[in-house]
Amino acid sequence: MNDSRPIGVFDSGLGGLTAVRALQTLLPNEHIVYFGDTGRVPYGTRSRETVRKYARQDMRFLLSHEVKMVIAACNTVSASVSDDDLSLLHVPFIEVLTPAARRAVSCTKNKKVALIGTPATVKSGAYERAIHALNPDITLTPVACPLFVPLVENGFTADDDPVTTLVAQKYLAPVIESGADTLILGCTHYPILKGVLRRVLGDSVTLIDSGKEAAKQAKSCLMQNGLLAADTQTGETQYYVSDSAESFAMLAEPIIGESVADCATQIDIDTY
């Protein structure tokens, strides 16, 4: 107990901040080191080998900060890494896909679940495998949504944004068609578009936030392994990015809910 080391969290860009926000709420005593690969975002439209290479560099960067746990707050990474990639870690590893799949299985009443994600996540079939391992009777409707990440990274996030609404209507048509009562937001960027998604889908569909589910999983794991920080510690978050810290701070503030300008630093990820 009383492990003061930080939790390491990484993502392709801004999306993982939705998981950081959930961690800050659930585990207010924990220090967090965040890495957002803003110099190479997006991941989800790239090949599996490229995503794996980037993920290994991201994990090595976090390990250099003496983290006690690594969270891949990115569905594309969660769906792409292999045991071989993870063998470089000597600390617990949490990904976002399994907790989200588990939550979807426990939420659905009509056994119809839909998934929206990046092309890489959808193509991997990882959600199908995770869900069918838990319950083979569930029908999964997966839909790749390659434009959602660029829309978020460029600030098209207002609840009534006409471009994002048109794109969402196109992407969500097969979800509505499927009659699913549960939709996995299979990319940590997507909760930032919750307002638009809700307007297009209506209120009857349960939305599963993969970053939030991963944060709950991280808490259990820290408790089980005696890795929690002392409850007298005040958790602080350091942010690292591979492109301008200034642009990152501007886009991160509305997601995190406070200014991160003083704790954001640019690093060279190529060297990890």
Added chain:
Amino acid sequence: MNDSRPIGVFDSGLGGLTAVRALQTLLPNEHIVYFGDTGRVPYGTRSRETVRKYARQDMRFLLSHEVKMVIAACNTVSASVSDDDLSLLHVPFIEVLTPAARRAVSCTKNKKVALIGTPATVKSGAYERAIHALNPDITLTPVACPLFVPLVENGFTADDDPVTTLVAQKYLAPVIESGADTLILGCTHYPILKGVLRRVLGDSVTLIDSGKEAAKQAKSCLMQNGLLAADTQTGETQYYVSDSAESFAMLAEPIIGESVADCATQIDIDTY
């Protein structure tokens, strides 16, 4: 004369292929080595320092192929590189910005020119400087269009694509408002969206294709320096990319007008 070495061309991803297509038509005897940084596209939403670093790696890669000329078929790079970055070259360097600016200045009749480009290109002010150096009386209306590159890279390119049309209507409103008779397509991806742009703008505005202008400039430069290939040589193009060669070949084919599957190779750009 009779220099059989290839011309090196690079871009952040697919956009530079519009320049390659123009080169193949203008200079059918020349070999071309193309590098598309598909593992790190887009460039235009990143900071200047990150773009400069990527451009230096791209140029070092091309030099390793013994090229006789380097063409930055990317407006973001053209607007970002410094003399210091270019000092690593010992061959002629052609960028896309100056030829496009020159052409716009000679085309406009009402002295009102508009520019669409990536945020990095627009922010740099490089087009303003180039145009005003040629004619200080011209009014330039610059508009940043961050979503156009992701739309192209994800195939939203049909002339009547509803998403691209809506985005174009939004981005082009200040262009129409300005009364410009000439519009610089200040990103080599944009000619791929010419159909949509034409529908939104109507026929009265002259579109300047920066890749095509750069190809003309490259031809003059080769002639002046005695670097042309023999007219008995049949030009061949080799394509290199930093992500999957297979995905690249699929997206490149409609731009180049023939299959590139047999001449596309993935390389590791980090090592340059």
